Amino acid sequence: MSPEERAFQERVDRGEKIEPKEWMPEGYRKTLIRQMGQHAHSEIVGQLPEGNWITRAPTLERKAILLAKVQDEAGHGLYLYSAAETLGVSRDELMEKLHSGAMKYSSIFNYPTLTWADMGAVGWLVDGAAIMNQVPLQRTSYGPYSRAMIRICKEESFHQRQGYAIMMKMAQGTPEQKEMAQDALNRFWYPSLMMFGPSDKDSVHSAQSMAWKIKMNTNDELRQKFVDETVPQAKYLGLTVPDETLKWNEERGHYDFAEPDWDEFFEVIKGNGPCNEERLGARREAWDKGAWFRDGLTAYAEKAAARRAASNVAAE
Amino acid sequence: MSPEERAFQERVDRGEKIEPKEWMPEGYRKTLIRQMGQHAHSEIVGQLPEGNWITRAPTLERKAILLAKVQDEAGHGLYLYSAAETLGVSRDELMEKLHSGAMKYSSIFNYPTLTWADMGAVGWLVDGAAIMNQVPLQRTSYGPYSRAMIRICKEESFHQRQGYAIMMKMAQGTPEQKEMAQDALNRFWYPSLMMFGPSDKDSVHSAQSMAWKIKMNTNDELRQKFVDETVPQAKYLGLTVPDETLKWNEERGHYDFAEPDWDEFFEVIKGNGPCNEERLGARREAWDKGAWFRDGLTAYAEKAAARRAASNVAAE
Amino acid sequence: KTAFFDWLCRMGDNSLILGHRISEWCGHGPVLEEDIALANTALDLIGHTQMWLGLAAEVEGAGRSADDLAFLRDAMKFRNLKLVELPNGDMAVTLMREFLFDAFHFELLTALTKSSSPRVAEIAAKALKEVSYHLERSSDLVVRLGDGTEESHARMQAALNKVWGYTGEMFAEDAIDDAVAEAGIAPALSDLLPFWQRTVGEVLEEATLRQPEQRFDAHSGGKQGRHTEHLGYILAEMQFLQRAYPGASW
């Protein structure tokens, strides 16, 4: 470790925040860009599965709540891209990497939303898992990232409660609604567990990321915490978690549970999930079809600047 | 009149059919092309207002009937373009004139179909008016046109009965269905009367067309016939024709009725109808988006012909 | 009173259908800021819908709720302008449609803050704050894109030509408009026209766009329940759950 690196690590260890202009190891910067970019991409791709039900929301109130949520997600994307930009990478560069497939987004968004109950399940489970990941990141070592996380976490926990409220309505509703609620849980349970990533035993970057406080907990820790919190919630809803092996382990003080199908996980990552093509296709199309719009704004800004300059000259 | 023209007129007067390769006055040819082309265009544009309800037809049976009807209309278009081609104008040329706006289609198709009852009203009134126009044209002087009309009329009267059956169901259905039926009649009554064209007093080409037996009756005659037949049908349905002046005239042996709003007619013809842009836009788009398809088939046909020629040479 | 109910439905249905159309963009905007702004605009409009249709349901007094009005009426009973139900097209159409409506909406709500009905005045005041921002944003974008690249200019001009014939309906008065105007509930729509024309004229000029020569009132009837063919598809989608699961609670 070079003296600079040592000093850097000591600052991190002391819980100091690293700020944009300060020295940081290249690996730290790169890992952060990857992680924050991926997180930002997830927010904007994450608009799609929920956007899918906005036009079909069953009441005006639910429609408004869902719109507000999707708007928040786009907002989170904006915070995160801005935070990533402090590391010297532009939003357009990151977008380009999303569209080319060079950067990923959370694979959960490659699953379809098939019934209204999925709006509940996504809020409850997917946002729930996201919060589990994000809460510790409020204490992450990189200042802008930490501050973005603080803002985001506040909104996410609101989203999760709204999702749970939808599930409650569905689980206590008509037999058809209850069936949809159970089906949504069946479909989203394992993909939600996958959101924490493979077991740390198989994760290469984890140790370094944890030392840098880019990652605050192991994947398995967070997954266990998620299961421990979610199972009682499911019981309260009167729904059955689709895992026959699920059992409270008195000794461990945790639930024992089945691992998700990691083959499926890697298939989805590779692009073979149910909606990979739709999701990335939708984003690419939005970007391509929006080119004239972005170009138009840029051209106007340039003209306006030129006009201002000219009138300044004239005024002199 | 030249001797040729006189001989031609005598043949027409005797009720002989004129066939494609035979001599005919240029005006006769031109008028026929315009009339048959316009009729053909009407058939294919006419697919759109009804196509609008195929995916929303209320029963499988109704869906099948509507599909069969729209298919028939495309078929009629095909007969008529083929008949027109015997006069030395290609289908593509006619299409091009449709898309450029140089040729028209029946302005009735610029009105929207807003409820399922419109499928009834279109069949009953629009096909009804079309038949009124077409039945006499079975005796028109141009052979291919006459034969096309004979085939078409058979199917159209079938369509009209199906339309009337839909109206019957609606008029005898729930209050909402009855309301839709009445509303459909309200919206389609005057546009149907317009289908016969302005009063003959204002029609320039009529006299010559009638002498040539391209046109068999005056517009006003046909309109009167339509009203006389349709009013009792409306009564039987328990619906009210939206014309307060409508009254049986014992002396004339006909119904007196109000003229449609001819200003509206000319506005629609000019392109300001409710759906002109949608209809023509849909056809243009279909044509433009289909270019690669048509080109592909042509290219294959050429390659296949070349391959056959080559293998013939090889076989010699 | 029937007139008041009908008029409130017009207000609510305009917000609902325009909000629906704009919400179709969610996640598909040309740039992240637009995704946010479009979702926000749709959200505002759905909020207004809740207020207008809520009041409409009260005024009707037949035990229907705002949701019943939104989700259980078929197209013939909808009272929105044809303008707001037009398909989104590209962003140029979406924006131009919104701008032309915003400019009207702003004048209308401004006048409504002085409504003889305190409830109407209250809703209008709330909505006006948001709609002022809508108008600011949409006119700004119309200017920038109109005076942007050649392509953005051409698209904005094409969009303007496309929707222009639907704008006249905003100012077309019928017996219902007359009745609410007489009761002091709402302004005479024709009184708003010069203000709208001025705003639109100024913005289009700055945007280097040409006001179309075609009639601006070619298409109407939406307010009386005679819509375009598009509305039926909107409703089929929007109302599916309420129709498929009658009586369920969400």
Next chain:
Amino acid sequence: KTAFFDWLCRMGDNSLILGHRISEWCGHGPVLEEDIALANTALDLIGHTQMWLGLAAEVEGAGRSADDLAFLRDAMKFRNLKLVELPNGDMAVTLMREFLFDAFHFELLTALTKSSSPRVAEIAAKALKEVSYHLERSSDLVVRLGDGTEESHARMQAALNKVWGYTGEMFAEDAIDDAVAEAGIAPALSDLLPFWQRTVGEVLEEATLRQPEQRFDAHSGGKQGRHTEHLGYILAEMQFLQRAYPGASW
């Protein structure tokens, strides 16, 4: 018996949803002959739907009709393949999707003419006549467009790549398939695979198209009621009138 009902719904739903998709082309085809052929194909498929769902309703014996099954089930209860609910895309996608299904449909119906259920055999015999023609037509067009211009070739290849991952579901057997196969009602789907592969292989070769390397069974679940996001929109549109006017007669 439940298996038989479910299996009949699969047959009927495939026809219904593919028929629906194809009918979306009405009036928008690339050439008049296609308008006719597409409407005709959709018509045939709706006819098959009436027969299959009619029999399903009988077998169920719960007083439901074919129309009830078509118009009053929500997406989770639909049993069609994901392949047939994919959006139409351009004509290349529509055609390729149809060809890959036709080639399967033809083999399936051929086998079903020897079903132990005389009713099934009878329906299959009727449908087979039409489906033979569908296959003839779609394979002919795949060849001509695949071996047409550079653009038509590229489009057909892109279409093939797009839908390929959905074809495996046609041959994926579950307990229901096993049950009807055991009862002699239907063939084992896996037995049809080699025939399908041969037809598809030959046609693609003649069309100068490359069989994709990706898995052909990447996407499944439709037969068990887990669909793509597209089906919900299809049903919202298709079922609107029956949902909005329950109990009405049409």
